[in-house]
Amino acid sequence: xxxxxxxxxxxxxxxxxxxxxxxxxxIDNTRxxxxxxxxGANVVASQLLGRVNWVYGYGGLDGMRExxxxxxxxxxxxxxxxxxxxxxxxxxxxxPYKPGREAPGWYTRLVSPPLAPREIALPSGRIVLYxxxxxxxxxxxxxLLPTLGGVLAGFALANAAVWALMGRALKPxxxxxxxxxxxxxxxxxIRLPERGGHEPRLVAxxxxxxxxxxxxxxxxxxxxxxARQALAESRELAQLVHARIEEERGAIARELxxxxxxxxxxxxxxxxxxxxxxxxxxxxxxxxAQLVLSCADHIYEGMHRLVARLRPLxxxxxxxxxxxxxxxxxxxxxxxxxxxxxxxxxxxxxxDEATASATYRIVQEAVTNAQRHxxxxxxEVAVTVQAQSVLLWVADDGQGQLDALHAPRHYGVxxxxxxxxxxxxxxxxxxxxxxxxxxxxxxxxAGLKGDGA
Numbered sequence: 057x058x059x060x061x062x063x064x065x066x067x068x069x070x071x072x073x074x075x076x077x078x079x080x081x082x083i084d085n086t087r088x089x090x091x092x093x094x095x096g097a098n099v100v101a102s103q104l105l106g107r108v109n110w111v112y113g114y115g116g117l118d119g120m121r122e123x124x125x126x127x128x129x130x131x132x133x134x135x136x137x138x139x140x141x142x143x144x145x146x147x148x149x150x151x152p153y154k155p156g157r158e159a160p161g162w163y164t165r166l167v168s169p170p171l172a173p174r175e176i177a178l179p180s181g182r183i184v185l186y187x188x189x190x191x192x193x194x195x196x197x198x199x200l201l202p203t204l205g206g207v208l209a210g211f212a213l214a215n216a217a218v219w220a221l222m223g224r225a226l227k228p229x230x231x232x233x234x235x236x237x238x239x240x241x242x243x244x245x246i247r248l249p250e251r252g253g254h255e256p257r258l259v260a261x262x263x264x265x266x267x268x269x270x271x272x273x274x275x276x277x278x279x280x281x282x283a284r285q286a287l288a289e290s291r292e293l294a295q296l297v298h299a300r301i302e303e304e305r306g307a308i309a310r311e312l313x314x315x316x317x318x319x320x321x322x323x324x325x326x327x328x329x330x331x332x333x334x335x336x337x338x339x340x341x342x343x344x345a346q347l348v349l350s351c352a353d354h355i356y357e358g359m360h361r362l363v364a365r366l367r368p369l370x371x372x373x374x375x376x377x378x379x380x381x382x383x384x385x386x387x388x389x390x391x392x393x394x395x396x397x398x399x400x401x402x403x404x405x406x407x408d409e410a411t412a413s414a415t416y417r418i419v420q421e422a423v424t425n426a427q428r429h430x431x432x433x434x435x436e437v438a439v440t441v442q443a444q445s446v447l448l449w450v451a452d453d454g455q456g457q458l459d460a461l462h463a464p465r466h467y468g469v470x471x472x473x474x475x476x477x478x479x480x481x482x483x484x485x486x487x488x489x490x491x492x493x494x495x496x497x498x499x500x501x502a503g504l505k506g507d508g509a
Contacts, residue, residue: 067218075207082203083167086196091169094132094189117181121146134186145181151191158190159197167193228256232263244271294478299410316359324352375405376412380439383420391427395434402441411499414475415439415446418483421468422450422495430454432492441501445481448497456493461485472497 121137129135129148137146158164168189176183231248238246247267248260327348334341377400384396407415419437426432432454440447461469469485472495476483481499488494 063222064215064219068215071211071214075211078207079200079204082200083163083196086193086200087167087169090167090189090192090196093192094169094171094187117145117178120178120181120183124148132188132192134188136184136186137181138184139181151188153191154194157194159193163197163200164190164193167196228259232259235263235267239267239270244274294474312359312362317356320352320356320359324349327352376407376415376439377404379416380404380419380437383416384423384437387423387427393433394427397434397436399436399438401439404439404441407441407446407501411446411479411501414479414499415448417475418448418472418495418497419450421472425468426450426452426454426456426493430456430492432456443501445501446499448495448499451488451492451494453488453490453492455491458485458487458493461493 117137117139124135124137124146129151133148135146135148136144138144169187171187173187174185176185228248235246235248244267247264250257250260250264327345331342331345331349334345380398380400384398387394388396404412404415419439423435423437426435430452432452434453436449436451438447438449440449473483476497476499479499481497483495483497486494486496
């Protein structure tokens with residue numbers, strides 16, 4: 057049931073109660089008037105007929121009948137004359153007032169007073185006086201009909217007016233309901249006109265503010281969804297790029313190790329052969345052969361370092377744990393003044409290739425930056441493998457500052473962060489209270505080797 061119909065029904069009930077009260081008062085007044093008139097007429101008739109003993113004494117029942125015929129009808133009374141045997145000798149004629157018409161029976165019973173008939177005893181008969189309020193009741197009914205017509209007409213007009221006014225007053229609520237249905241269908245740009253009285257304007261303004269907030273939220277959610285999708289696509293692309301780069305690095309490292317390594321070995325063999333054949337008789341040629349051997353050793357060492365930077369050869373056959381230990385071992389040999397500490401916890405060798413490669417590269421780049429740019433003397437490295445993620449910790453005691461990491465041309469820092477984000481992880485730097493920087497990284501664990509994850 058709509059609010060408009062509910063209010064209209066309430067008004068209808070109130071109007072019905074008022075109309076019923078008005079009609080009830082009218083009927084009660086009519087009942088009082090009929091009773092007063094009938095009682096008064098009955099008293100007059102009783103007094104009149106109570107003085108007719110002389111008429112009876114003069115002419116008997118026949119004389120009484122003639123007298124009653126001469127008197128006619130006494131208003132609101134029906135006079136009947138009976139002999140000693142109970143036969144009716146006379147009855148008052150019908151009233152000439154509004155002849156042929158009667159009020160409805162229910163109305164007559166409602167307003168007629170309960171009056172008992174009166175008898176006047178005669179020596180050989182009796183006169184019975186019956187109250188007859190029919191004409192007074194008919195007058196009351198005739199007065200009630202216009203009242204009922206006016207009440208019904210007013211009732212109908214008032215209901216129509218209330219229905220129309222309530223429709224106009226509740227129109228803002230209908231507009232709100234239509235607006236809510238439109239918003240439910242996804243039309244968030246809908247707005248209500250700010251017209252009408254004070255309350256409708258307040259309702260429209262509140263709805264419009266709510267609609268604007270919903271629209272802003274929907275647009276923000278759509279933008280966030282697009283951003284998340286773009287970020288996911290960017291991460292997927294970055295991961296593919298890094299994977300492709302690692303493949304190319306691995307291929308270049310294998311080519312260098314296999315092809316260049318064989319050539320360097322051939323050069324060293326040739327130099328040793330030349331050195332053995334010339335003997336000590338030709339110092340200059342012996343010195344040249346020794347130079348060839350020394351250059352071959354330098355080339356091999358440079359190639360080994362380059363291969364290690366391109367692709368840790370120990371990562372594939374031996375796993376991340378050995379690769380990290382080899383990396384820091386090489387750093388200890390090449391930088392005797394540096395102190396390294398390495399802490400490995402958890403099944404590092406069970407990580408998938410992408411996570412293991414990213415972990416290795418982040419540690420490699422972080423240690424390089426700490427030594428090369430921060431002049432660190434002590435570097436701590438910790439790698440912890442948990443059930444769902446890999447935690448990295450690289451800290452140094454160098455001179456690095458957080459502000460310097462945002463300077464241009466810090467490609468190493470950007471590369472570490474991109475590697476972590478490409479896997480869905482995060483990487484942050486912290487300033488250590490004792491000096492130096494600390495790197496914290498969390499990489500999601502994609503799966504174990506060989507489990508198909």
